Amino acid sequence: MTSLPSILGGLDPTSDRAVFRQIADQLREAIDRGRFKEGDKLPSEAELVEHYGVSRMTVRNSFSILQGEGLVHAEHGKGVFVRPRPPVRRLASDRFARRHREQGKSAFIVEADAASSQPKVDSLEVKEEKASQDISNRLGDSVRRVLARRRRYLLDGRPVEFATSYLPLDIARGTQIAEPNPGPGGIYARLEELGHQLDHFEEEIRARMPSPSEVKTLQLAAGVPVIHLIRTAFDTAGRAVEVCDTVMAADAYVLSYQLPAT
Amino acid sequence: MTSLPSILGGLDPTSDRAVFRQIADQLREAIDRGRFKEGDKLPSEAELVEHYGVSRMTVRNSFSILQGEGLVHAEHGKGVFVRPRPPVRRLASDRFARRHREQGKSAFIVEADAASSQPKVDSLEVKEEKASQDISNRLGDSVRRVLARRRRYLLDGRPVEFATSYLPLDIARGTQIAEPNPGPGGIYARLEELGHQLDHFEEEIRARMPSPSEVKTLQLAAGVPVIHLIRTAFDTAGRAVEVCDTVMAADAYVLSYQLPAT
């Protein structure tokens, strides 16, 4: 163990920068420089209080900055640790290609296979409900009620994504799409069997901080944003046949797309 | 002005939930219900101290939660306000279509026009430099040095995006691409004139909390993540001719993509 003074400098009393920011800066720099590596424990609050000669709240303020940046996380009774970067799932632009469906794989499984992690789905709920204004706009204004399929995806035991699919009742009611298990290839395979040959998808992407309920559902650490993705599936007749609203833990994903140059 | 007790409830001393979380919950709910609207001033710390009968630090802790969620922002000497949602730029999947280039418009201008806001570019820097390992990987391992074009984009005076384009020297050196102003249609138009007919782009998207320097450059409020986008442009020969590394204020953007179903 290297001594603290050799890793962290002193404070600059002449600086305009608040003391707790200076402390946060020094800790951040130490992390960036690799003096503290992923998973390492930072000095305890008491140690920093002594090293810098400040009060405990000042040290805690510093930690709170780093937590907000997603750099560290605190574990009650143990310490404050450099947050390890979790393995990310790369979503490729061909993830909805028909050849995958024809192999009986859903998009999530295809990706999980590629990342060779253990995929799981839970908290499945399938019910009919009233369409929100936004969903109605996307599925066509005549669509008032929809079939909603909610599920949460886990990778290696960690929840990474919460998604709800909305389908018009005239398409989905009474079909296997309305069953908890939609069968091989997922609901997209069923839609095609029902005569809705898929033509393309549109995806809208936003990023923002999670709501408290999203923090809970995805067990998000402090300083982890979510990616909010809204996908609409269109059949060859030009009809929107499904809208999928997905909230993903941003630290678990890299999305990838191809754009035409023409 | 409605009185505080009619908007905010009391505390539940029997609850396990920390007092400052309960206060944050009540404020959040009041905002969600529309009791406080965008731009509205929340009760001052002193008012909440009195209303709840807690110490000031407890109230400030509540505010700090809401700030972390991006719901409110504090203005020194004025108060704490519900953060207004800024206008967003929608990036369409056809934003690099050749027809736009042929009209002499760069992608940013095309989008800004659509949003009818005042676009601006500043802090332009064009220089040759050593390619980072990642850039080198993307442009082809033989590419060691690159032309880097850095610029910041503003919309209605607000910085929303900071981007760096990297191009292999054998393509860009001595051309108009190496000039501060690359001419009508931007560097993609120049690349095509130089014989690199563009075929497609690949975009990689991540979301995360900003670094301190990104906070500064983009003047980000607390609780605003960034979207990190890395785009690679390929010519019809299959060569990567440009990599563009972009960091965007997440609250200013909605990205939109089309995916094939085949």
Place this chain on the structure above:
DNA sequence: CAGTGGTCTAGACCACCGG
């Protein structure tokens, strides 16, 4: 048990804003 972080208090002084 000792060490850790989590919560909370009751003050203090400061910097900024608007009238």
Place this chain on the structure above:
DNA sequence: CGGTGGTCTAGACCACTGA
């Protein structure tokens, strides 16, 4: 100037962890 948020102190008690 009074009111606002920004910073900081010096304590207190609690809950959780691991030996």
